[in-house]
Amino acid sequence: MSALRICLCLNPVLLNRFLTQTNLLSSSCALSSSLKWTSKSLCCSSKSIVHSNGDTSTSLSRNCPLSGLEDELVGYRLGKKKATEVAHLVWRHVLHKGDIVIDATCGNGYDTLAMLKMVADESGSGRVYGMDIQIDALKNTSSLLDATVTQKEKELVKLFPICHSRMDEVVPENTAVRLVAFNLGYLPGGDKGIITTSKTTLLALEAAKKMLISGGLISLVVYVGHPGGRIGYC
Ligand SMILES: *[C@@H]1O[C@H](CO)[C@@H](O)[C@H](O)[C@H]1NC(C)=O
Numbered sequence: 001m002s003a004l005r006i007c008l009c010l011n012p013v014l015l016n017r018f019l020t021q022t023n024l025l026s027s028s029c030a031l032s033s034s035l036k037w038t039s040k041s042l043c044c045s046s047k048s049i050v051h052s053n054g055d056t057s058t059s060l061s062r063n064c065p066l067s068g069l070e071d072e073l074v075g076y077r078l079g080k081k082k083a084t085e086v087a088h089l090v091w092r093h094v095l096h097k098g099d100i101v102i103d104a105t106c107g108n109g110y111d112t113l114a115m116l117k118m119v120a121d122e123s124g125s126g127r128v129y130g131m132d133i134q135i136d137a138l139k140n141t142s143s144l145l146d147a148t149v150t151q152k153e154k155e156l157v158k159l160f161p162i163c164h165s166r167m168d169e170v171v172p173e174n175t176a177v178r179l180v181a182f183n184l185g186y187l188p189g190g191d192k193g194i195i196t197t198s199k200t201t202l203l204a205l206e207a208a209k210k211m212l213i214s215g216g217l218i219s220l221v222v223y224v225g226h227p228g229g230r231i232g233y234c
Helices: 030-034 070-077 083-094 110-119 135-148 164-170 200-209
Strands: 004-012 021-025 100-103 128-129 157-160 177-184 213-221
Touching: 070 083, 070 135, 083 110, 083 164, 083 177, 083 213, 100 110, 110 128, 110 157, 110 177, 135 157, 164 200, 177 200, 200 213
Parallel strands: 100 128, 100 177, 128 157, 177 213
Antiparallel strands: 004 021, 004 213
16 A cells, blocks of 8 residues: 545536545546546546645635545645545535445445444435445455444445446436445455456446436545556456
8 A cells, every 4th residue: 555545526417616636646636537537527636635746735615515624635645644534534524314325345344334324314214335346345344334333224234245337236226326435456454366447447437427416426545555556357
């Protein structure tokens, strides 16, 4: 994990004004540019919050849903906050109780758990659709939930052992999804041969884009430190 990026893409349909990213390596989001997205499909470079020259004074526009998080983003840049912590802060900023969210890469389940805590409410309308190609990852996610949430909360989580490029097969049609989160790269402690690829990631991002409601968020935390880069299979 020598370097990582956080890239947050807002549904451009109505919120076409903003995307933010914190990036240790360059001022553009390598993942999206490598996927050759136009700014019309998923915007991905409207504004750098923290410049690579160390200038951390940039502020976010007031109508940006992430405004108020500048300090956290700077904290990340300065190494005081982990990428996942910043991602969780951003999600909390965007999510409401009762929302429907997708954890496209369950891993060991910490993101799934964080999302569940953010959307679970009394009414039981919140949902977390979680998926991972590795059965072990889902087992671990399930055990983590058993150990940390009530049975009623756990029932709000639906786990699927599939590639996230097939998320539209498991999430019911016309589901209003507010967040789709990706944590790309190898699973810590998992099989380093199983890493996410740009091909399946692209398919998954396209699927995610279709499901997002206006004002929804696609969150990408991309670990670029493993030897395979972003090449491998889902
Ligand atoms: C699941 O959890 C076990 C025990 O903590 C760990 O050894 C294993 O690497 C995890 N597997 C995956 C795929 O996360």
